[in-house]
Amino acid sequence: MEVLQYIVRKLIAGIPLVLGVTLISFVLIVYFGPDKTYELLGKNPTAEEIAEIRSQLGYDQPFTTRYLDYLREVIRLEFGNSESTDEKVSSILARTIPTSLALAIPGFILGNLLGVMLALVAAYFRGYWIDKFIMGFAAVGMSISFLIAIIGFQILLSSSDGLDLLPVRGWDTSTPLQYIRYVTVPTLATVFVALGYNTRFYRAVIVEEMTRDHVRTARAFGVPPAQLFYRNILKNSMIPIVTRIMFSIPVIVISGSLLLESYFGIPGVGKVTYDAIVTGDQPILKAVVVLTAVLFVVAQLLADICYRIVDPRVSLK
């Protein structure tokens, strides 16, 4: 009951946040975003045609009217059609978000899981060669740009100049085997780059926890290393780890990965969002902004609940 009350309270408290985000974003979209008019016009437009398009796009309406229309759309969860493709925004998101999730989840899970594991090893052997080796590897991963990693893995594993084992591009989830064939190279590129950041972050968190008084005391009492790591260090390190993971989720759900999607020809939400930003496709941008804001509210809520699970001292009041 306490958790339910907390959820309701947090969701209500999230409304001003969502409103604030929509207002600021809408100001940026309207006053600083690209003007879609000139992409929709023909090669030799007349002033009359320019006025017609501007009117259809609603550019001739006052800001307040347009913002109130936006809020009505948010309440109805109906954002109309893309100004570029004319497809319904809801259909676009319903089609592309699952694709982006299917693309990102393996890399996200592996990147975090391996990051925690390597961080534990590095922290345990802090100052030894194994720690230096892992941190060196992490630095390499952090130093190499995502783009280089993508092209490198693509050439190495997929191209005829490399091992030619997997497809260069495309997306097929019709069978688990096909899914694995298409998701492997993007996942390897993601893990390669994300692992460095994750490992360094988690190692720092764990090392800090290892220097706490209760850990030193437990060690002095002869608590076995595995038990010490699991009960006294990892569990107490979970709050920053949970925070990092939870707040990555909205980014994965809604942003996708533009680079992965472009280079591997994957029809996800990242490319749709990018195209909407650079072409000023306002219906898509409005939907993405709201969805991102709502997801952050939900992520914050889930993070708070997870804090309580990993540390019963945390109060939900």
Place this chain on the structure above:
Amino acid sequence: MDSAPTSLDPVRASTLYANQLVVNLYDTLYAYKYLQRPYKLRPNLAAAMPKISPDGLTYSIPVKKGVYFADDPAFPGGKGRELTAGDFVYSLKRHFDPSTRPGGAWLWQGRIVGLDEWKQAGSDYSQEVPGLRAIDSHLVQLTLQRPYPQLVDTLALGFSGVVPREAVEYYGREFSINPVGSGPFRLVSYDSSRAVLVPQENYRREPVDLEYEGYDPVTQSRYGVALIDGRIPPFVDRLEVNFIKEGSARWSSFTKSNEIQYAGLPNEQVERVLASIDPVTLKPEYAEKYHMKTALEAGFVYSTFNMDFPEFGYNDNPERARRNHALRCAMIRGFDWESRNESWYSGIGEVFPGIIPPVVPEFDPGLARDSVTYDPEGARALLAEHGWNAESLPVLTYGTTPGPTSRLFFEQFRAWMMRIGYPKDKIILKTYATFGDIVKAWRNSELPFISKGWGLDYPDAENTLQLFYGPNASPGSNDGNYRNPEYDELYRRAGVMLPSPERTELYRRMNQMMIDDCVAITGLSRVGITLWHRNVIALPDRNFVGGRFMYYVDVLEPGAPELEALR
């Protein structure tokens, strides 16, 4: 393709990318012959070439009988119905209905009797347009306000694809992603990465007559296109069009044996793949695996001064106007086209003077090349002669979009101008966040200097000469706001003439005027290099024909005896 089309609705087929798909999904009354060059029109959906009245104002076009739209839920029982002349009339009217956000209305504006008035009256489809009528179920009649010799060319563009009204109403705005046409293919799936097409079951069975299509055995036999003679296209079971912007991904996919089979050669692979540039030849290891074709683009890149800026263009003070003319001419002389060609187009682009590019029949190969000859000394002398110096030269704002290539274009331009005496701090870069933003600046006459490319819509120099026609000034296509009454008069005179030596002479006079007035730094037509796997029987060409060559593509099994015979 290196980009995805945003809409597959013919009224919005403004881009090369959209045209590639639209002409395969929809029928146009006319089409360019597959293999004949220079380009020549032939009937497609039309049963014959139009019957034109002696005054050149009335076009009677018979439409083929027995042509059916693809099966689709939009039709009763899901069965595609027969296409009629009324469908063409409806499709053309849509360009004058603002709710469709059309991109091609300019092709027919002020041309067809009653069409502009129909729009002014509210675009009511139940109202007839006197100049656009279906005389019976299979005869279209177009009546023009004045002769329009390019009319038939416009009826071969993706813009004039014929759509069924039921489907437009059934899908509403989403008709743009649910194409229902009578073309050789129908769409199975379409997203930002790929479009998948399959043969349209109701498509008419017309065997290929290679001779009629303009087959030239001397230059074309090596591509194996003779193998399709007498057969009924489309030949492929499935056509996948991938949209790949990234050159490295496109190349990696192309060089695999089981992914994309046709692609443009990315610039970064030119040195690796080509054995020589002049002539363009492949290294043996690539020639063994791939066919290659070079094609001069139907268009060009150029820069124009905005004549509405008194610092560079028209000026009320006659003396300043004269000095501005000298300034523009000096800048033209200071522009190094050969260097630009070498730097960005592998040195294989074709530099030409004026605005009649080499791809059109009116091109004059003997035209003096002074306006494209790099002459920094001459430019400096001209500036000095007219009293220009570092202090008096006006500030030039150079607009561009973000990106390293755009930036390097600017730096190269600025370096050339500095060589003729322009101070570095007087050539200012203004970066626009998106292409749409810079187009807005052009349309609103906000920049004194405009660099852009133009793709021709049909093979007639009228399409480029209109870029400097006074009434097309901003927000129209005449971004330079060039207004020369003599030029405009010639344009109007030529505009009603059929192709003839007299018309070509008028075109060339206009071209010379534009050169003499030093309005633009022009131009260069790029040369694209396309490669395709040896087992693919095709002769690709994106110019004018759009993606129509895909209708004729056949794919043989690797190692097929026919392929061996071609070697």
